[in-house]
Amino acid sequence: MTESTTIRWEQDRSGVVTLVLDDPNQSANTMNRAFRDSLARVTDRLEAERDTIRGIIVTSAKKTFFAGGDLRDLIRVTPDTAQDLFDGGMAIKRHLRRIETLGKPVVAAINGAALGGGYELALACHHRIALDTPGSKIGCPEVTLGLLPGGGGVVRTVRMLGITDALLKVLLQGTQYNPRRALDNGLVDEIADTREDMLAKARAYIDAHPESAQPWDRPGYRIPGGTPPIRSSPPTCPPSRPTCASRRTAPLPGPAHHHGRRRRGLPGRLRDRPGHRGPLLRRTGRRTDLEEHDPGVLLRPPGRQLRRQPPGGVAPRKVTKVAVLGAGMMGAGIAYSCARAGIDVVLKDVSLEAAVKGKDYSGKLCAKAVAKGRTSQEKADALLARITPTAEAADLAGCDAVIEAVFEDTSLKHKVFQEIQDVVAPDALLCSNTSTLPITALAEGVERQGDFIGLHFFSPVDKMPLVEIIKGERTGDEALARAFDLVRQISKTPIVVNDSRGFFTSRVIGHFINEGVAMVGEGIEPASVEQAAAQAGYPAKVLSLMDELTLTLPRKIRDESRRAVEEAGGTWTAHPAETVVDRMVDEFERPGRSGGAGFYEYGEDGKRVRLWPGLREHFTRPGHEIPFADMQERMLFAEALDTVRLLEEGVLTSVADANIGSILGIGFPGWTGGVLQYVNGYDGGLPGFVARARELAERYGERFTPPALLVTKAEHGEVFTDAR
Incomplete structure (x- = not known):
């Protein structure tokens, strides 16, 4: 039998096989082509030698257990190669399912970080033991990259934890747990203090469970919390957790697909919900087994194409x-x-x-x-x-x-x-x-x-x-x-x-804040403005963020910017948010959290209590509403349009830098893949984004008029990319 290149087979005299993950060409194990080929060979051997095998331990020779999917492979995906990526993911799921149903106990000895595909590999095992080591993280953070787990993670977490916990603890928030928290939340079954202890516990499990199987493969199994009824569209949150809406689950494309997939992945629940935005990768083939219920879907290419090299011609030099x-x-x-x-x-x-x-x-x-x-x-x-x-x-x-x-x-x-x-x-x-x-x-x-x-x-x-x-x-x-x-x-x-005043990050986040504050000034219910920001996927609601920054700082920046524009001979264009900020500071003496009062009220301990009731008294116009989608997209578009202007002006010189900076620096929603990737991935592509921007401009002001660069790219069928 052909030897595996990234998975080492070690079998002791008692019949326990240890599969040691050890890619010789990388510092970390990833779900690349070499791993897929190795997994196929190992699976064939396990089935062929089943009668001589008493149990299986999966562990790693690296400092980490398994790093998950290889983002370099994902970044290179094009429409022409999407089917190959899809087929590769399906192959991995089939092999994992074969191991899972071998009839022998399979234990994951997680000796370091197991994220994304790494945790999905562990989920295919019957028992998970994590080494309690500093820096070890466990979970499925794909949603923070605009991705969904593609290795069986959705259906297995739902079967293991139930729908509510699977969504809120693993799938929708992208939480990365240390080993002890992973144990507390049901992601692993045991923890160990040393590698030797971990392997000993793995062998003890094999000794105690000679004919192990997954709980969901046993007769009479029921999903914790029960199976939900079929509906024509996914609920905004699990019925047992009505507060889930405050966790930003419903409107996000990534979580929305999770809602659909965790339902379609249940037995007898295989119908696609109508009307939802289709995934980038086309589903093919008839689904007949567990792994077929969970196709890998790439919602947005990840906006983290890191520029690994500094400007050329200069020797690297460390600061001492x-x-x-x-x-x-x-x-x-x-x-x-x-x-x-x-x-x-x-x-x-x-x-x-x-x-x-x-x-x-x-x-x-x-x-x-x-x-x-x-x-x-x-x-x-x-x-x-x-x-x-x-x-x-x-x-x-x-x-x-x-x-x-x-x-x-x-x-x-x-x-x-x-x-x-x-x-x-x-x-x-x-x-x-x-x-x-x-x-x-x-x-x-x-x-x-x-x-x-x-x-x-x-x-x-x-x-x-x-x-x-x-x-x-x-x-x-x-x-x-x-x-x-x-x-x-x-x-x-x-x-x-x-160089430019505000550079990229400070200038762009200012547009997000201004748009939210402007809506308050228009008379929209402040709580609705906050909810719109949360459900658009922003990690901080817009008015609470303004309080954290203090209302006086943006006003100072605005005054300096206006003075610079006027000194250069230009004309300052006032934003509708300015009046609200001036009234809050001058009339109501509410400068923000550091001053004990802002858009929110604060207790003596400095903790946020509630939105200031005076907002409704002094700004809200009863009955005045705009579409909720407009509220969300006004904030998203305000940031995206100014990012395009920064490209036009030469402040930004890299699409990757814009995407990376927007997510890691100023909290642009992670499901988008980044601020310019949001434009690329908008319904209808760039032409659709331009049309929607013009619609917003007609309703809410010229600041939403699409820049010439955006219009030109839309007319030529282009997208924002650094590819030459």
Whole structure:
């Protein structure tokens, strides 16, 4: 029999076969062609040698168990190759089903992360044991990429957990569980402290279950919670969980397909619901078995085509010692991220007390990680030892990179750079963390403008994965390459944009906020506005997000932008949201959460209580409504249309950067695949998007008029892509 290349067969004298996942060509196991071929060979051998086999253990030789589908394969899919991808996925499901119904106990010994296809592989086993190791994550996060599980995950989670828990715990939210939480939520059956303990428990299960089978393959099995009745369209949420609507399940295309598929995947429930948006991959063939009920569907190509290489011609260079100027929330988070990456940090503020307070932020994060078993006390102590708080500029000597993170004030930023530029290394990279101020203007405050660049971090820095790199007019290629290397060194995802007020992320999210606030000003019920944002898929509702940012900050940015436009000889076009913000701040003295009052009311502990009743009193027009779809798409289109304008203006130079930045940085709904992929995937393609934009413009204002670039691409049958 031909030898498997990615799955190693090990059989002991007692007849237990251990299938060791070990792709020799990758650092992680993925569901690629080599795995599919290996799985076919192993399955044939298992069936051929069934009588000599007492049980099967599936584990991995890698640090992770299985990383799931190979996104590189998905990115390369075209309409011409879609059928091949579909057939490959169906083949994997057939092989897993053959192993599942072999009549022998099959145990998944999950020795690390098992996400997506990796967890689906474990689901095909009769028993799942997870190694309780730091960094291990378990679940099906496909929905966050605009994908659906394609390896049997939908039907198996429904059979295992019931419809409600399968949807809310696994499929719709994309939650990634650590081993203990996975056990608590029913995703695994046991956890183990060591690899040896894990394998011993796997053997114990095999000893106790010589003729194992899945519960749903036994006579009389019933799905937990019962089987739902057939309807012509999916319910907005499981009948037993009426609060599900607040979890944003109904309107999202990804979750909507989950609703349809978890019903079609039930015995006797194989009819497609009419009228729903068809998947990209066409279903073919007659469904006759479990795996045939669960075809893989690619709703949106993932918007994470990461640009792995920095600008060419510059040798990679690591930062060894970084100066962080400003120990507030942003500076403290940046210091922690750098120290976690092994970089020595000098954290400077105007006083030693303030700098020490900034370091304490890292201390709290480390203590929390130790308490949860995510790191050891030794490693936490080493991280903290790399951060040196100071108020003295002289302590920055030898730093080969500077990241300034003081308040958004041009003169202040100039001042702090002038204090240290002659102290740090003579070729130190000079970075400013700013969300809106033009980098070219900030560079005027330093002598080496070619080494000056913008690094826009997102709050909280320790959690947010994106950094927006802003290239000023005089930023050199070497500085750009070094900034790219630094961002990757601290395990963040970089996108690169050209200089402009607000850059990409801050400018675009401002349109989302303005549109939501404008609807309040028009007299629409504020709770409906919040629900529209939630059900469009935004992780933060628009008015609550405005409160978090504070109403005074967007107003300050607006005033600066208007002044810049007028000084350049242009005419400022006021947005309908401006009046609402001005009244909230000036008339009602409600500046946002930090001020204790905004669009929401807050308790003494600072927690959000409810929408401020005064909104209804002062803004709402009883009986005034607009279509709910319009409310959702006004926010989505406002961001998408301005992203296209940024491409026109040359601020954005990469479609991938737009998609990545919109999801990882500013919370554009993940089901879309990114802001420009949302345009590509809209019903009717770009022509359909243009037609809908013109419809919104007629109803709600010229700001929805499609840009010339969008219209041209629509007329030529093109899409937004970086492909040449």
